[in-house]
Amino acid sequence: MKQIATLRAITLSLSLLVIGVPAHATNPAPSDSAVHIQQIRNATAKISYAGQTFLLDPFLVKKGSYPGFEGTFHSNLRNPLVELPMPANEVIKGVDAIIVTHTHLDHWDGDKEQIIPRNIPLFAQHEADAKIIRAQGFTDVRILGENTKFNGVRLTKTGGQHGTDEMYANSQLAAVLGEAMGVVFQATGSKSVYVVGDTLWRSEVDQTLAKFNPEVIVINTGAARMVGLAGTIIMGEEDVLRAYQAAPTATIIATHMDAINHMTLSRKMLRAFVQEHGIQDRVRIPADGETLSF
Numbered sequence: 001m002k003q004i005a006t007l008r009a010i011t012l013s014l015s016l017l018v019i020g021v022p023a024h025a026t027n028p029a030p031s032d033s034a035v036h037i038q039q040i041r042n043a044t045a046k047i048s049y050a051g052q053t054f055l056l057d058p059f060l061v062k063k064g065s066y067p068g069f070e071g072t073f074h075s076n077l078r079n080p081l082v083e084l085p086m087p088a089n090e091v092i093k094g095v096d097a098i099i100v101t102h103t104h105l106d107h108w109d110g111d112k113e114q115i116i117p118r119n120i121p122l123f124a125q126h127e128a129d130a131k132i133i134r135a136q137g138f139t140d141v142r143i144l145g146e147n148t149k150f151n152g153v154r155l156t157k158t159g160g161q162h163g164t165d166e167m168y169a170n171s172q173l174a175a176v177l178g179e180a181m182g183v184v185f186q187a188t189g190s191k192s193v194y195v196v197g198d199t200l201w202r203s204e205v206d207q208t209l210a211k212f213n214p215e216v217i218v219i220n221t222g223a224a225r226m227v228g229l230a231g232t233i234i235m236g237e238e239d240v241l242r243a244y245q246a247a248p249t250a251t252i253i254a255t256h257m258d259a260i261n262h263m264t265l266s267r268k269m270l271r272a273f274v275q276e277h278g279i280q281d282r283v284r285i286p287a288d289g290e291t292l293s294f
Contacts, residue, residue, distance in 0.1 A: 042255075053097075057108060061112050061113060066105065072227060073261070096120075096151070097150055101198065130143060154186040160202055162179070180197050193218065259288075
Protein backbone atom coordinates (compact mmCIF):
# COMPACT_ATOMS: atom_id res chain seq x y z
CA MET A 1 0.00 0.00 0.00
CA LYS A 2 1.46 3.30 -1.15
CA GLN A 3 0.37 5.18 1.96
CA ILE A 4 1.93 2.56 4.25
CA ALA A 5 5.25 2.78 2.45
CA THR A 6 5.09 6.54 2.69
CA LEU A 7 4.42 6.65 6.42
CA ARG A 8 7.03 3.98 7.04
CA ALA A 9 9.55 6.35 5.49
CA ILE A 10 8.32 9.12 7.77
CA THR A 11 8.89 7.01 10.87
CA LEU A 12 12.50 6.21 10.04
CA SER A 13 14.93 8.64 11.64
CA LEU A 14 18.40 9.05 10.24
CA SER A 15 21.20 7.19 12.01
CA LEU A 16 24.11 9.59 12.07
CA LEU A 17 27.79 9.05 12.80
CA VAL A 18 28.72 11.93 15.07
CA ILE A 19 32.34 12.95 15.53
CA GLY A 20 33.72 15.78 17.62
CA VAL A 21 30.43 17.17 18.95
CA PRO A 22 31.18 19.47 21.90
CA ALA A 23 29.88 18.51 25.34
CA HIS A 24 26.66 20.12 26.53
CA ALA A 25 27.03 22.98 28.95
CA THR A 26 23.93 23.62 31.02
CA ASN A 27 22.70 27.17 30.66
CA PRO A 28 19.41 27.42 32.59
CA ALA A 29 16.90 30.14 31.94
CA PRO A 30 16.35 32.63 34.74
CA SER A 31 14.35 31.07 37.55
CA ASP A 32 10.90 32.64 37.54
CA SER A 33 7.31 31.51 37.52
CA ALA A 34 6.51 32.91 34.07
CA VAL A 35 6.08 30.47 31.20
CA HIS A 36 7.60 31.41 27.85
CA ILE A 37 6.74 29.40 24.73
CA GLN A 38 8.60 30.28 21.54
CA GLN A 39 7.23 28.88 18.31
CA ILE A 40 10.19 27.84 16.17
CA ARG A 41 8.79 25.99 13.13
CA ASN A 42 6.32 23.18 12.57
CA ALA A 43 5.99 21.35 15.94
CA THR A 44 9.35 22.62 17.18
CA ALA A 45 9.00 24.92 20.18
CA LYS A 46 11.25 26.26 22.91
CA ILE A 47 9.50 26.12 26.29
CA SER A 48 11.03 28.00 29.23
CA TYR A 49 9.37 26.63 32.33
CA ALA A 50 10.22 27.07 36.02
CA GLY A 51 13.82 27.98 35.28
CA GLN A 52 14.38 25.18 32.75
CA THR A 53 14.33 25.41 28.96
CA PHE A 54 13.00 22.48 26.94
CA LEU A 55 13.26 22.09 23.17
CA LEU A 56 10.27 20.20 21.82
CA ASP A 57 10.50 18.05 18.67
CA PRO A 58 13.62 19.64 17.14
CA PHE A 59 13.52 19.55 13.33
CA LEU A 60 16.29 21.96 12.46
CA VAL A 61 17.20 21.30 8.82
CA LYS A 62 17.25 23.89 6.07
CA LYS A 63 14.24 24.56 3.87
CA GLY A 64 13.69 21.85 1.25
CA SER A 65 16.09 19.32 2.79
CA TYR A 66 13.73 16.36 2.27
CA PRO A 67 11.28 15.31 -0.47
CA GLY A 68 7.60 15.72 0.26
CA PHE A 69 5.99 12.69 1.86
CA GLU A 70 4.88 10.54 -1.06
CA GLY A 71 1.20 9.59 -1.00
CA THR A 72 0.24 12.64 1.07
CA PHE A 73 -1.33 15.94 0.07
CA HIS A 74 0.96 18.28 -1.90
CA SER A 75 3.74 15.69 -2.04
CA ASN A 76 5.44 17.63 -4.85
CA LEU A 77 6.63 20.16 -2.24
CA ARG A 78 9.92 19.61 -0.41
CA ASN A 79 10.12 19.67 3.39
CA PRO A 80 10.34 21.79 5.36
CA LEU A 81 8.50 24.41 3.33
CA VAL A 82 10.07 27.36 5.14
CA GLU A 83 13.40 28.24 6.74
CA LEU A 84 13.94 28.46 10.47
CA PRO A 85 13.27 31.96 11.85
CA MET A 86 16.80 32.08 13.29
CA PRO A 87 20.04 30.10 12.85
CA ALA A 88 19.82 26.55 14.16
CA ASN A 89 22.60 27.11 16.70
CA GLU A 90 20.52 29.91 18.23
CA VAL A 91 17.57 27.54 18.60
CA ILE A 92 19.63 25.17 20.73
CA LYS A 93 21.25 27.94 22.79
CA GLY A 94 20.33 27.73 26.47
CA VAL A 95 18.38 24.48 26.13
CA ASP A 96 18.52 22.19 29.18
CA ALA A 97 16.67 19.17 27.80
CA ILE A 98 15.05 17.84 24.62
CA ILE A 99 11.59 16.26 24.38
CA VAL A 100 10.83 14.10 21.32
CA THR A 101 7.13 13.22 21.21
CA HIS A 102 7.75 10.62 18.47
CA THR A 103 10.28 9.87 15.75
CA HIS A 104 8.33 10.73 12.61
CA LEU A 105 10.71 12.66 10.37
CA ASP A 106 9.00 16.05 10.74
CA HIS A 107 9.44 15.88 14.53
CA TRP A 108 12.87 14.25 14.77
CA ASP A 109 15.33 13.42 11.98
CA GLY A 110 18.22 12.39 14.19
CA ASP A 111 19.58 15.95 14.19
CA LYS A 112 20.84 15.94 10.61
CA GLU A 113 22.51 19.31 11.19
CA GLN A 114 24.50 17.80 14.10
CA ILE A 115 24.17 20.82 16.36
CA ILE A 116 22.52 19.20 19.41
CA PRO A 117 25.04 18.07 22.05
CA ARG A 118 24.98 14.29 22.22
CA ASN A 119 25.04 14.24 26.03
CA ILE A 120 22.07 16.57 26.56
CA PRO A 121 19.18 15.02 28.54
CA LEU A 122 16.60 13.83 26.01
CA PHE A 123 13.14 12.45 26.80
CA ALA A 124 11.41 9.93 24.53
CA GLN A 125 7.96 8.35 24.76
CA HIS A 126 9.05 4.71 25.08
CA GLU A 127 12.01 2.37 24.79
CA ALA A 128 11.55 1.79 21.05
CA ASP A 129 12.05 5.48 20.28
CA ALA A 130 14.83 5.72 22.87
CA LYS A 131 16.67 2.90 21.11
CA ILE A 132 16.49 4.76 17.79
CA ILE A 133 17.80 7.95 19.36
CA ARG A 134 20.61 6.23 21.26
CA ALA A 135 21.74 4.64 17.99
CA GLN A 136 22.15 8.17 16.63
CA GLY A 137 24.77 8.92 19.28
CA PHE A 138 22.74 10.45 22.11
CA THR A 139 23.95 9.23 25.48
CA ASP A 140 21.40 10.51 28.02
CA VAL A 141 18.08 9.30 26.63
CA ARG A 142 15.32 8.90 29.23
CA ILE A 143 11.76 7.59 29.09
CA LEU A 144 9.09 10.17 29.92
CA GLY A 145 6.43 8.61 32.13
CA GLU A 146 3.54 9.43 34.42
CA ASN A 147 5.55 11.39 36.96
CA THR A 148 8.93 12.32 35.51
CA LYS A 149 10.92 14.97 37.37
CA PHE A 150 13.53 17.24 35.83
CA ASN A 151 15.11 19.96 37.98
CA GLY A 152 11.89 20.87 39.73
CA VAL A 153 9.60 20.41 36.72
CA ARG A 154 7.09 17.57 36.66
CA LEU A 155 6.55 16.08 33.20
CA THR A 156 3.63 13.73 32.55
CA LYS A 157 3.21 11.67 29.40
CA THR A 158 -0.28 11.79 27.88
CA GLY A 159 -1.89 9.61 25.24
CA GLY A 160 -3.79 9.94 21.98
CA GLN A 161 -3.97 8.41 18.51
CA HIS A 162 -2.12 9.63 15.43
CA GLY A 163 -4.98 8.99 12.98
CA THR A 164 -8.54 7.71 12.71
CA ASP A 165 -9.95 4.46 14.07
CA GLU A 166 -10.32 3.28 10.47
CA MET A 167 -6.60 3.83 9.87
CA TYR A 168 -5.68 1.95 13.03
CA ALA A 169 -8.00 -0.93 12.09
CA ASN A 170 -5.39 -1.76 9.44
CA SER A 171 -2.61 -3.41 11.45
CA GLN A 172 0.13 -2.48 8.98
CA LEU A 173 -0.95 1.14 8.78
CA ALA A 174 -1.38 1.27 12.55
CA ALA A 175 2.19 0.06 13.02
CA VAL A 176 3.47 2.77 10.69
CA LEU A 177 1.42 5.56 12.29
CA GLY A 178 2.67 4.29 15.63
CA GLU A 179 2.37 6.14 18.92
CA ALA A 180 2.86 9.82 19.67
CA MET A 181 2.72 11.25 23.16
CA GLY A 182 1.62 14.55 24.59
CA VAL A 183 3.19 16.16 27.67
CA VAL A 184 1.88 18.08 30.67
CA PHE A 185 4.28 20.52 32.37
CA GLN A 186 3.78 21.36 36.06
CA ALA A 187 5.78 23.22 38.70
CA THR A 188 4.95 25.08 41.89
CA GLY A 189 4.00 28.66 41.07
CA SER A 190 3.89 28.17 37.28
CA LYS A 191 0.88 27.79 35.02
CA SER A 192 0.29 24.23 33.86
CA VAL A 193 0.92 23.56 30.16
CA TYR A 194 -0.54 20.70 28.12
CA VAL A 195 1.22 19.95 24.82
CA VAL A 196 -1.34 17.73 23.11
CA GLY A 197 0.97 16.28 20.45
CA ASP A 198 0.17 14.51 17.18
CA THR A 199 -3.27 13.08 17.93
CA LEU A 200 -6.90 13.46 17.02
CA TRP A 201 -9.37 14.49 19.72
CA ARG A 202 -10.03 11.34 21.70
CA SER A 203 -11.01 10.27 25.20
CA GLU A 204 -7.38 10.55 26.28
CA VAL A 205 -7.53 14.29 25.57
CA ASP A 206 -10.74 14.68 27.57
CA GLN A 207 -9.21 12.72 30.44
CA THR A 208 -6.09 14.89 30.48
CA LEU A 209 -8.14 18.08 30.53
CA ALA A 210 -10.25 16.76 33.40
CA LYS A 211 -7.28 15.53 35.43
CA PHE A 212 -4.90 18.48 35.03
CA ASN A 213 -7.14 21.45 34.15
CA PRO A 214 -4.26 23.00 32.17
CA GLU A 215 -4.02 26.76 31.89
CA VAL A 216 -2.20 26.68 28.54
CA ILE A 217 -2.96 24.12 25.81
CA VAL A 218 -0.70 23.69 22.76
CA ILE A 219 -2.44 21.95 19.86
CA ASN A 220 -0.97 20.61 16.60
CA THR A 221 -3.62 21.87 14.21
CA GLY A 222 -2.30 21.45 10.65
CA ALA A 223 -4.96 18.85 9.68
CA ALA A 224 -2.39 16.68 7.87
CA ARG A 225 -3.89 14.38 5.26
CA MET A 226 -2.96 11.37 3.17
CA VAL A 227 -4.15 10.75 -0.36
CA GLY A 228 -6.89 8.13 -0.60
CA LEU A 229 -7.68 8.02 3.12
CA ALA A 230 -10.58 9.80 4.81
CA GLY A 231 -9.87 11.99 7.79
CA THR A 232 -6.73 13.62 9.14
CA ILE A 233 -3.84 12.34 11.25
CA ILE A 234 -3.68 15.38 13.57
CA MET A 235 -6.16 17.99 14.75
CA GLY A 236 -7.66 20.89 12.81
CA GLU A 237 -9.75 24.01 13.25
CA GLU A 238 -12.79 22.31 14.80
CA ASP A 239 -10.53 20.96 17.53
CA VAL A 240 -9.40 24.49 18.37
CA LEU A 241 -13.04 25.42 18.91
CA ARG A 242 -13.62 22.25 20.92
CA ALA A 243 -10.62 23.03 23.16
CA TYR A 244 -11.89 26.58 23.66
CA GLN A 245 -15.24 25.19 24.81
CA ALA A 246 -13.85 22.29 26.85
CA ALA A 247 -11.31 24.41 28.75
CA PRO A 248 -13.10 27.73 29.36
CA THR A 249 -10.25 29.38 31.25
CA ALA A 250 -7.29 28.10 29.23
CA THR A 251 -5.30 29.86 26.53
CA ILE A 252 -5.11 27.80 23.33
CA ILE A 253 -1.94 27.89 21.22
CA ALA A 254 -2.33 26.55 17.68
CA THR A 255 0.79 25.27 15.93
CA HIS A 256 2.18 22.69 13.44
CA MET A 257 1.09 24.63 10.34
CA ASP A 258 2.65 26.06 7.16
CA ALA A 259 5.85 24.00 7.29
CA ILE A 260 5.22 20.44 6.02
CA ASN A 261 3.72 19.40 2.69
CA HIS A 262 0.74 17.38 3.96
CA MET A 263 -0.75 20.07 6.19
CA THR A 264 -4.09 21.30 4.85
CA LEU A 265 -4.89 24.00 7.42
CA SER A 266 -2.84 27.20 7.30
CA ARG A 267 -2.48 29.95 9.87
CA LYS A 268 -4.42 32.27 7.55
CA MET A 269 -7.30 29.82 7.33
CA LEU A 270 -7.32 29.25 11.08
CA ARG A 271 -7.28 32.98 11.84
CA ALA A 272 -10.39 33.39 9.67
CA PHE A 273 -12.08 30.49 11.49
CA VAL A 274 -11.19 31.94 14.90
CA GLN A 275 -12.58 35.34 13.94
CA GLU A 276 -15.73 33.79 12.49
CA HIS A 277 -16.44 31.95 15.75
CA GLY A 278 -15.45 34.85 18.01
CA ILE A 279 -12.86 32.91 20.01
CA GLN A 280 -9.86 35.17 19.42
CA ASP A 281 -9.75 36.23 23.07
CA ARG A 282 -8.14 32.94 24.15
CA VAL A 283 -6.66 31.54 20.94
CA ARG A 284 -3.11 32.37 19.88
CA ILE A 285 -1.61 31.49 16.49
CA PRO A 286 2.07 32.42 16.83
CA ALA A 287 4.32 33.13 13.87
CA ASP A 288 7.62 31.33 13.60
CA GLY A 289 10.05 32.93 16.04
CA GLU A 290 7.29 34.52 18.14
CA THR A 291 7.35 34.07 21.93
CA LEU A 292 4.22 33.95 24.08
CA SER A 293 4.47 34.54 27.82
CA PHE A 294 2.06 33.51 30.58
